[in-house]
Amino acid sequence: MVYAAAAMTGSCDRETIDLERRRFLAWSAAASVAFLAGCEATTRLSPVPSPTPSVDRPTPAARPPRSPATATQPPTSTPEPTQAAPTISPRPARRRVLYRDGALADGRSDRLTVGVSVLVEDGVVRWIRPSDDEGPLGSRSSLEVVDASGSTIVPGLVDCHSHVTLPGGAHWIERASDPPERLLAYAEANGRLLTAAGVRWARDVGAPRGRDPIDGRVRALSLGVRDRWRDRPEMPRIRAAGTWLVRTGTRPAEITLGVPDAAALLDAALAQLDDGADLVKLYLDGPDPTRSPWTTAEVRRVVEAVHGRGARVTAHATNLDGATVAAEAGVDAIEHGFVLDADVARTMAAKGVALVSTLTVLRSWLTFARTTRLERFASAAGRAALAERLERAEASVRAAHAAGVSVCTGTDFGGGSARANQLAWEVESLVAAGFEPWEALAAATWRGGELLGEPTAGVITEGGPADFILVHGDPTSDPAALWRVWHVAWAL
Numbered sequence: 001m002v003y004a005a006a007a008m009t010g011s012c013d014r015e016t017i018d019l020e021r022r023r024f025l026a027w028s029a030a031a032s033v034a035f036l037a038g039c040e041a042t043t044r045l046s047p048v049p050s051p052t053p054s055v056d057r058p059t060p061a062a063r064p065p066r067s068p069a070t071a072t073q074p075p076t077s078t079p080e081p082t083q084a085a086p087t088i089s090p091r092p093a094r095r096r097v098l099y100r101d102g103a104l105a106d107g108r109s110d111r112l113t114v115g116v117s118v119l120v121e122d123g124v125v126r127w128i129r130p131s132d133d134e135g136p137l138g139s140r141s142s143l144e145v146v147d148a149s150g151s152t153i154v155p156g157l158v159d160c161h162s163h164v165t166l167p168g169g170a171h172w173i174e175r176a177s178d179p180p181e182r183l184l185a186y187a188e189a190n191g192r193l194l195t196a197a198g199v200r201w202a203r204d205v206g207a208p209r210g211r212d213p214i215d216g217r218v219r220a221l222s223l224g225v226r227d228r229w230r231d232r233p234e235m236p237r238i239r240a241a242g243t244w245l246v247r248t249g250t251r252p253a254e255i256t257l258g259v260p261d262a263a264a265l266l267d268a269a270l271a272q273l274d275d276g277a278d279l280v281k282l283y284l285d286g287p288d289p290t291r292s293p294w295t296t297a298e299v300r301r302v303v304e305a306v307h308g309r310g311a312r313v314t315a316h317a318t319n320l321d322g323a324t325v326a327a328e329a330g331v332d333a334i335e336h337g338f339v340l341d342a343d344v345a346r347t348m349a350a351k352g353v354a355l356v357s358t359l360t361v362l363r364s365w366l367t368f369a370r371t372t373r374l375e376r377f378a379s380a381a382g383r384a385a386l387a388e389r390l391e392r393a394e395a396s397v398r399a400a401h402a403a404g405v406s407v408c409t410g411t412d413f414g415g416g417s418a419r420a421n422q423l424a425w426e427v428e429s430l431v432a433a434g435f436e437p438w439e440a441l442a443a444a445t446w447r448g449g450e451l452l453g454e455p456t457a458g459v460i461t462e463g464g465p466a467d468f469i470l471v472h473g474d475p476t477s478d479p480a481a482l483w484r485v486w487h488v489a490w491a492l
């Protein structure tokens, strides 16, 4: 198995870095230290964003407005007092939370900015400032202060390959045949797991079709979940693909939507959009697992029609042929991409096709060698085949990265064996495959937001939603820090 641990430290001298860190911290609290990506730039300084002049400052002199009714209608029933008692109509109290003295990592570089405070008002990031220069804070009585010291503030994570209606586990495929009521219960549990793990956005790339027991509609069950969670701020934001579209004979008919020919494929894709899907998911593994079930022209026709409706297309492809067809047809992303070569990687980069990596699937299967009696995982032959497959998949994600393809993280939880709170596993897996930790963090934050087409997903900015988390540790040097989420700002 290829582990690129050298990428973590290279030849950097850690003592030098620590010395630099101490010197720098003595100089200013608003700074950052980086020790990745080679030693020619061992330490870089990163000033905290400057104060924003347009911030709404509290106005102590402001008085609550009088009720118009009270102001215009004199009292009629009582002679005393002679002047109408004003009815106070106070402005609804703003919820103000100050996160004080944390570090900040946004996945845009290897910099960790320390000494950062963030003020949140009613769920909006009002400002991001140096902790030693916060400026006026207004009324202290209405201000809740969270001691963020020793934590890193990270944008809410984006899981680009998920299946919110399914629970995962070693029998994940069987669970897809559970009744709709059960699938919605899985979704509810998954939503809580995602939030606790700091995942703000989940891109659902396939759900069983059935009658939703709540809204009564017959469609992919993820769509009703997505709609209902819009009104629940504590639950993840979902973008959903509807049901998997496969060539008949590829996957169990009761779970997926099988189509016999290219004309039916196009109809089925547009029908998914009619159902309310945000994107379309094509299966480019076919009955013959080494061959794409559709030609490039057939896939391109679907891509053009779906793009014409303002939606996106993604392609499941675990073999080289399917990935090549998907890339040449110009889909928006390839899921898994376990077998890619330099040629297809170049095509992906040229056409702006993202890769959603799901190495977690293979790592999860590796654990089943010890926790299950399933021959596929537990036998010596099974373990060897899996190790080889992981090695090939790691080489593929490296090839995509080297070609300049945008790589986004996915767990495949539910539709694969992983669980909903395991996105940190994918970040770790990318680092093990050779990514710098900050690049893996980018894959789990803003790059995922770009794939979703959601400008607020995976980013933290002044004026944007307070969709961030606090983790214990530094994810720019240690991806395992993402397992240590202790505070989720939007779920307060």
Ligand SMILES: [Zn+2]
Pocket (backbone or CB within 6 Å): 161, 162, 163, 205, 206, 412, 415, 416
């Ligand atoms: Zn999947």
